[in-house]
Amino acid sequence: MRPRTATGWYELAIGAALTAMVLYAVGAGGVPQVLARAEDRGHSPGWVAASLLCFVVGAWIAGWYFAGPLAVPAARLHWLIGREHPARLLRRAAVQVLLVSAALATVVAVVAGLALASVGLPSVVPALAVWVALVVLVLVTMHLQRRDLDGPARWTAFAAGAAGVVVAAGEAWGPAGVAAAGAIAGGGALGSAVRRGARSRRGVTAELTPRWQLQRGARHRWAVSAGFTLMEGEVVRLARQRDQKSRRRPVPAAVYRLPRPLALGAVALLRSARPVAAIGVLAVPLAFATYDVLGATPAVVVVALAQFALVMTTARAAEAWLATEQLPRVWGIGTHEAAAALAAPCVVVGLVLAATAVAGFSLPPVAGVALATLPVAILLRRRSARRPVAGLTLVSTPMGAVSVQSLNKVAAGPDVVLLTILLADGLGEK
Amino acid sequence: MSPAPVLSAAGLRKTYGELVVVDDLTFDVPGGGVVALVGPNGAGKSTLLECLAGAAPLDAGAIAVGGVRSDPSSAAHWRQVFGILDDFTWLPDLTVADHLVLMSGDRGAEAVDAALERFGVAGQRDRLPESLSAGQRRRAALAAARVRPWRVLLLDEPEQHLDADGIDLLADELVSMATPDRCILLSSHAAGLVDRLGCPVLDLTRSGRT
Numbered sequence: 001m002r003p004r005t006a007t008g009w010y011e012l013a014i015g016a017a018l019t020a021m022v023l024y025a026v027g028a029g030g031v032p033q034v035l036a037r038a039e040d041r042g043h044s045p046g047w048v049a050a051s052l053l054c055f056v057v058g059a060w061i062a063g064w065y066f067a068g069p070l071a072v073p074a075a076r077l078h079w080l081i082g083r084e085h086p087a088r089l090l091r092r093a094a095v096q097v098l099l100v101s102a103a104l105a106t107v108v109a110v111v112a113g114l115a116l117a118s119v120g121l122p123s124v125v126p127a128l129a130v131w132v133a134l135v136v137l138v139l140v141t142m143h144l145q146r147r148d149l150d151g152p153a154r155w156t157a158f159a160a161g162a163a164g165v166v167v168a169a170g171e172a173w174g175p176a177g178v179a180a181a182g183a184i185a186g187g188g189a190l191g192s193a194v195r196r197g198a199r200s201r202r203g204v205t206a207e208l209t210p211r212w213q214l215q216r217g218a219r220h221r222w223a224v225s226a227g228f229t230l231m232e233g234e235v236v237r238l239a240r241q242r243d244q245k246s247r248r249r250p251v252p253a254a255v256y257r258l259p260r261p262l263a264l265g266a267v268a269l270l271r272s273a274r275p276v277a278a279i280g281v282l283a284v285p286l287a288f289a290t291y292d293v294l295g296a297t298p299a300v301v302v303v304a305l306a307q308f309a310l311v312m313t314t315a316r317a318a319e320a321w322l323a324t325e326q327l328p329r330v331w332g333i334g335t336h337e338a339a340a341a342l343a344a345p346c347v348v349v350g351l352v353l354a355a356t357a358v359a360g361f362s363l364p365p366v367a368g369v370a371l372a373t374l375p376v377a378i379l380l381r382r383r384s385a386r387r388p389v390a391g392l393t394l395v396s397t398p399m400g401a402v403s404v405q406s407l408n409k410v411a412a413g414p415d416v417v418l419l420t421i422l423l424a425d426g427l428g429e430k
Numbered sequence: 431m432s433p434a435p436v437l438s439a440a441g442l443r444k445t446y447g448e449l450v451v452v453d454d455l456t457f458d459v460p461g462g463g464v465v466a467l468v469g470p471n472g473a474g475k476s477t478l479l480e481c482l483a484g485a486a487p488l489d490a491g492a493i494a495v496g497g498v499r500s501d502p503s504s505a506a507h508w509r510q511v512f513g514i515l516d517d518f519t520w521l522p523d524l525t526v527a528d529h530l531v532l533m534s535g536d537r538g539a540e541a542v543d544a545a546l547e548r549f550g551v552a553g554q555r556d557r558l559p560e561s562l563s564a565g566q567r568r569r570a571a572l573a574a575a576r577v578r579p580w581r582v583l584l585l586d587e588p589e590q591h592l593d594a595d596g597i598d599l600l601a602d603e604l605v606s607m608a609t610p611d612r613c614i615l616l617s618s619h620a621a622g623l624v625d626r627l628g629c630p631v632l633d634l635t636r637s638g639r640t
Contacts, residue, residue, distance in 0.1 A: 335505075
């Protein structure tokens with residue numbers, strides 16, 4: 001990961017400078033605006049800041065979960081494993097991660113301090129508290145992961161997000177809001193924790209413990225392609241096989257009595273019901289609390305982001321299915337019917353959220369239509385970006401040559417979300 | 431009087447650039463019949479099955495199912511022709527039973543359970559196909575052929591990954607599935623399976639020409 005050439009260092013410096021500029025803009029401009037807006041509407045900027053901080057913490061944990069706190073590049077391990085014990089290598093990697101996380105936590109804490117100071121709130125002590133909390137969270141995540149307690153490590157991010165929702169609901173509707181949001185988010189989390197606890201992964205994955213990274217990499221293809229993990233074919237195969245060996249509950253028989261394309265859509269929806277419920281539990285109360293505290297535009301942003309998260313969750317399987325040309329032949333249905341059936345869950349979820357937004361935020365129906373079509377738009381955009389194209393187009397940037405196709409793949413989805421937010425907000429103002 | 435053909439192919443031609451894989455091939459498969467495609471690697475067996483299933487376009491020729499001309503790229507054709515070919519893919523997130531029930535139309539979960547039982551994979555009904563061994567997946571695919579409605583069944587080397595018992599079971603099942611209104615066309619390198627089926631053989635050795 002370390003740059004080895006002057007150009008590499010230059011690219012790193014440019015990247016760091018750009019990131020610092022964005023973070024400064026967020027800390028000195030974006031967040032203070034949000035807090036000031038809440039204050040104008042008669043709400044406490046302190047509680048709003050606390051709620052935002054919970055989401056930052058959630059993103060922080062999820063980010064480390066994504067990157068993985070313990071990583072030694074495979075190539076390095078290959079050369080070093082004969083001389084050093086893997087545990088020692090991992091310990092050294094852990095120290096490096098702690099140093100990096102401390103540096104990043106400093107950036108986040110400074111941004112938080114800037115934001116608080118700009119609205120006249122105490123900034124030094126909260127910023128220090130933020131720094132300590134973030135570093136402690138990294139330590140806790142690492143500890144949980146080393147002990148094979150993968151589930152709790154992942155659910156900590158959800159818990160932080162849920163805490164943010166509860167705080168926002170409390171600010172919007174008082175104790176009743178806290179009780180309602182707490183009951184919804186807490187109930188869901190508790191149920192899941194109890195169910196997960198009953199079939200804990202601990203012990204099942206014991207033989208992989210020192211190399212937790214491998215297991216995480218095996219589960220998440222993006223982590224593998226990001227090259228953060230120590231990859232080893234056999235362990236990857238083992239971990240994937242274990243994940244897949246778990247049995248699934250059968251889909252209710254009534255679903256199969258629907259006409260075939262509908263049944264296919266219903267099964268796809270039911271199979272992704274759990275993540276859909278988890279995102280919905282957080283997003284719907286948060287959108288309403290945001291509407292109450294900050295107004296319609298931020299609430300529309302929350303709804304659109306929730307739709308994006310839901311589509312990405314439900315569409316992952318659908319995208320894999322649609323890439324299979326054989327699917328319509330096996331089911332004996334038309335190509336377009338198969339695509340429509342698999343997109344149905346996204347459309348249903350999009351319609352529900354759009355209807356909720358229109359009814360709850362008094363948006364005009366046209367804005368509702370924009371939100372309702374968002375899931376389909378994301379799906380179509382992602383499909384078009386994934387279509388193979390001949391050749392490779394590179395553009396020159398201050399950070400070096402970048403593939404247009406890669407950029408297109410990364411932007412496909414978020415760009416449509418941004419467009420919809422602008423559209424829905426613009427239409428909502430009229 | 432011989433039974434009417436369920437699958438008729440006339441003047442089939444398939445090329446990959448300069449390479450002629452199938453050249454002016456005409457054949458009929460009668461109702462209740464099983465026909466085995468044989469020939470060395472590269473003779474065009476899999477390509478022919480892909481063309482008949484609609485997975486690859488033909489350069490020339492016509493296909494009829496039940497005496498009616500059928501467009502291999504249409505959903506109507508796919509409803510009548512079921513192929514377990516090289517590209518047979520299982521879908522992520524769906525269990526073996528989910529796949530089969532969705533394919534089975536009105537036949538329902540009982541028929542699926544019976545088919546899985548018949549092919550010895552009833553214990554895997556709630557597992558994801560990716561977690562099965564290749565042989566178990568092959569058995570589950572063959573069980574799909576029992577529950578999915580079809581008139582023409584295309585099988586590309588169905589004996590692959592099967593143990594000796596599995597091949598015996600396959601032979602028995604193929605005979606029982608070929609009812610008078612249906613037919614089966616399979617490619618195979620297993621002389622034992624073809625002998626056991628005692629079915630007519632379509633030798634593609636001379637079909638391909640460069």
